[in-house]
Amino acid sequence: MSEWPLGAGEGLRVGDIVEKLGGTLLGDSQRRVRGIAPLDRAGPADIAFLSQPGKRAWLETCKAGCVILPQDFEAEASRFAASILTPDPYLYYARLAQWFSALQGEDATPGVHATAVVDPAARVASTASVGACAVIERGAVVADGAVIGAGCYIGRNAVIGAATRLHPRAVVLHGCILGARCIVHAGAVIGSDGFGYARDEQGAGVKIPQTGAVVIGNDVEIGANTTIDRGALDDTRIGDGVKIDNQVQIGHNVEIGPHTALAGCVGVAGSARIGAYCFIGGSAGILGHLVIADHVTISAMSLVTRSISQPGRYAGVFPLDTQANWAENAAAVRQLGALRSRLRQLEKRQDKNIDKT
């Protein structure tokens, strides 16, 4: 259940919001809002926002005390006690929500829980917080203001940057480095062995020790139960501001450029290099050793099988249909090479016929 509206406090004055976050204020600057709510659920003590033009009609019945609106919505604004015009209401909402969240946040108390197991040769900043049953090995560093959730595991010589937060049961294995202000969600595993084997003379796998690490920049978010493998010899590298959703798998020696986002269930095979500001849709896959340029968008469940040098949108997914239609079309796909040949044949014969006529 949403924790909005805030259970306590006076809330924020709309005038103060605009002073801090910008935008054009229309209406009553003294109006107070105590929480953020969707357009259809907001009440007089809430602030709402319109980010999708398709929801414009919702404004007519919206009961919010204040609304964040796109620049040219002055007419609609008049319905509300107060409103804020801004070029990007969604971004405005994000920043305001962070502010509310900070006000309301009950942050982890600094200190190490009595049941945590911290090696004497680990260094944990006095301003950091270590939860119940967490384990921190020899040589690990937990920097200022970092929060290590209950049951987390930090391997030897791993580094957790300042103000980085690990949710319960996250695992960061030996030697891996996380920058500042990262968020790692529950169950994520950073630094597991890459999937590397040679084949012996009988075809059995001979494990290649994975001796690289994972190096993660600042402001990176890593989803629940996501896994990022350590490199074989060199490191796996995740750039600043990268956002990774739940259950993503990143193979060894992958490099991901700054501010790229990967949606849930994506798989990236070993040694792939993904550029900056890319977006990889949910359940998509990227084969090993490929190079993907900056500003590339891959559609959900598409498989990237060759390198991409041009920015833009790419897709490759069989279109959904009723089972019956799909079965017919899929059968035809399996004959497609032959159909193409028959078409060529027809074209040739018709050319001849035309010559004859």
Place this chain on the structure above:
Amino acid sequence: MSEWPLGAGEGLRVGDIVEKLGGTLLGDSQRRVRGIAPLDRAGPADIAFLSQPGKRAWLETCKAGCVILPQDFEAEASRFAASILTPDPYLYYARLAQWFSALQGEDATPGVHATAVVDPAARVASTASVGACAVIERGAVVADGAVIGAGCYIGRNAVIGAATRLHPRAVVLHGCILGARCIVHAGAVIGSDGFGYARDEQGAGVKIPQTGAVVIGNDVEIGANTTIDRGALDDTRIGDGVKIDNQVQIGHNVEIGPHTALAGCVGVAGSARIGAYCFIGGSAGILGHLVIADHVTISAMSLVTRSISQPGRYAGVFPLDTQANWAENAAAVRQLGALRSRLRQLEKRQDKNIDKT
């Protein structure tokens, strides 16, 4: 190794089974069975069942003391000391197996393990069981008969319903609510942050605090390492009787109707609404904000890219073939728009030719 047959006890009398679970008893009602086994492995002390017509021939060599058979299998029944006829042997087996399981079950002892960390401001029912190294935060509620496995984490103000069982290392984050008789398997994470960002002026992600929760009905099962994100403002909602397999990812604000089942590795993007009694095949995907009607079946590894308003079966997957055939057909797929144009062209030209002749 299967724990069947039961190592102790007298087993169940076939007459008692039929009295409790129904069906038509043929043969010796005094016959006792001590466990359930597959047709090909069952011995005289076992009960077996036939649910797939294709296995009818297996009956001829089956050594079970009793067999559960479809309604019209009276002839086959005569081979066995006892048998039970029922319209749905598989359902009958499920119920009988639950009975055996309850008889045999060694249930968790009520009480809190000495190494568990339970906040004084959490409420744990005296009939509930909390395993070793589990952590339960302030304000959380664990209801009657609930079982919290070793190493589980229950966040502040979360609610675990009566007789709900969390297997080891499951995580339920703050404010999330589970109904009664749910089962959550090891490593599942309920209530991780949704994947929500605005983009700032430079294209970097600005995190949107996820302030909703996850609300789960009664009799829901959630697979190992599955993740369910909390809502952004509103809640993510999972209906009664929903069954979710392992490694499924449910995005923020998703709603799933009662008795729908999702097979392993499915990904459901944010704000999708799935109806009741649906079946989503393994590794399938559902894009964000779509609405899917009741009684819809999606084939494995198919991507749902638009809303579905009609019940029925849907599919969309490239048919498997040898690598060589696939390569030829896939190349033709990439020219398919052009092939279609060439076909149209041929048709036009032929129409003209026919006019001429």
Place this chain on the structure above:
Amino acid sequence: MSEWPLGAGEGLRVGDIVEKLGGTLLGDSQRRVRGIAPLDRAGPADIAFLSQPGKRAWLETCKAGCVILPQDFEAEASRFAASILTPDPYLYYARLAQWFSALQGEDATPGVHATAVVDPAARVASTASVGACAVIERGAVVADGAVIGAGCYIGRNAVIGAATRLHPRAVVLHGCILGARCIVHAGAVIGSDGFGYARDEQGAGVKIPQTGAVVIGNDVEIGANTTIDRGALDDTRIGDGVKIDNQVQIGHNVEIGPHTALAGCVGVAGSARIGAYCFIGGSAGILGHLVIADHVTISAMSLVTRSISQPGRYAGVFPLDTQANWAENAAAVRQLGALRSRLRQLEKRQDKNIDKT
């Protein structure tokens, strides 16, 4: 950050390496190497290797003290103080890296950590190591030299074979058996319930108790956050030498033959049987009850929908294209059955025309 080069010790003499691992030594057998590094990063104290012919040019600027080269690279070998010729440099590297790793390894100290919770009726070998906050239930067996990482859970009557290593937070549930020298990565869950329900008269799922176990051979590796379900009645079985990457999902009663490898994010549905020496590409899927022969390779993200009796390579994935081209081709795919009919029609009409001319 890579831990190479070794921080201490004299390293290995090239002559000793060849004596132990074979190959033809060229150059200075007294040369010492202290670590393995990629061709482009290696220095005079490192040994490098060339496994991809495409990197032959890298040799010209490589500064390694010794290089492992393919058999016919005698000319290139002359550039280096020492070199080793071998038919399979990658396999040679794997074995050498294991040797270095063993030299350098700081292995877990035998003994049970003070915070681990070991049931008095479990048997843990005196040479085994049990990490902080690990939980081992009644009747479980941990054999000689096994390493149970911090926060692992071993259910009642489970068996962990000799020298098998479980990384932090791995879960092995009751009755499951792991052979010798296995590696289980962080967050993996072995023995969760299979996804099995009957449908009752109203269409609600009735859970089928999963009473089989998981039986795993020797030398098996299981990736981070991978899940392997226990069998319904019989066991799920994983053969010797099988290598499973991260986030793979194996359904109940699956059987996997020896030395097969499954890449990341693969899903295998219940009761599928995969042969020996297969390779299943990343994010591929295998439907339930199928049988796959030995020596079969499935391409990434392909769905196996029928049994495969012949060894070879198989694929089925929609080719990636620009979003615009994809949209055009995907639309045509949805009309493909109709296009095929139109082509047939054209052929018939043309045949008639030809008859007429």
